[in-house]
Ligand code: SF4
């Protein structure tokens with residue numbers, strides 16, 4: 666399963682999500698959107714909007730599932746934990 | 747609200763001005779104090795980097811007008827969503843009547859757009875009888891009007907030339923437009939002018955707060 670986390674370096678829920686994934690030994694790609702610049706940042710923001718309908722973080726994409734926020738039960742269900 | 751930041755601004759400084767501001771909007775700091783401190787620490791990090799206390803959980807677009815909406819506390823801009831979730835996105839603030847904020851931390855889930863939600867718009871004490879005030883709830887510009895102990899909510903936009911009705915004159919159950927005096931009944935939005943009635947919204951008072959019920963806007 667391909668897992669991608671869109672996060673902000675400043676966001677508490679993002680930190681919780683990272684901790685949670687790490688604790689469960691999940692490997693994932695991460696984009697820290699606020700650390701990007703210019704076009705790269707814009708592209709990442711557009712992607713987050715397209716995926717989640719908003720600009721709230723974190724946004725976790727696991728195959729076709731999109732989870733906004735630090736939602737333990739949903740993550741557990743989607744990731745089979 | 748005092749918003750002058752100086753070198754060495756602390757989370758206690760943030761709490762001192764944000765708390766009372768949130769309270770008048772029907773919110774309080776989360777009951778999980780450690781979590782509150784963590785979010786505020788993050789805001790100080792953002793302040794340091796970006797020059798203002800932007801929301802640590804959302805991204806700046808670079809459009810100054812849009813970015814103003816994510817300066818903490820952003821409650822006035824997201825009244826309907828937050829009322830539905832009973833907290834702000836980050837969970838830094840929770841509704842006044844939530845006893846345990848712990849379970850609201852983390853999950854960001856909004857009810858379906860269109861769901862009716864009772865949104866706190868101001869304290870009754872801030873709305874003297876015989877006056878009106880403008881509130882923006884989602885995309886709705888609303889005039890809330892107090893007559894004695896009753897409150898009413900109607901569209902703030904006069905159907906004649908779009909003047910803000912909340913700046914008009916309240917006389918019993920009538921509000922008169924500030925520009926050319928069209929008169930609307932605050933109870934049902936009716937006016938004597940043909941095809942010019944304005945929309946009304948259910949309004950109530952609970953625990954000293956004025957609540958206006960609106961359909962939830964599209965997710966953001
Ligand atoms: S979502 Fe909460 S923490 Fe973020 S800016 Fe709004 S009030 Fe502040």
Ligand code: FES
Nearest residue numbers: 904906907923926
């Ligand atoms: S704009 Fe209200 S009466 Fe003219």
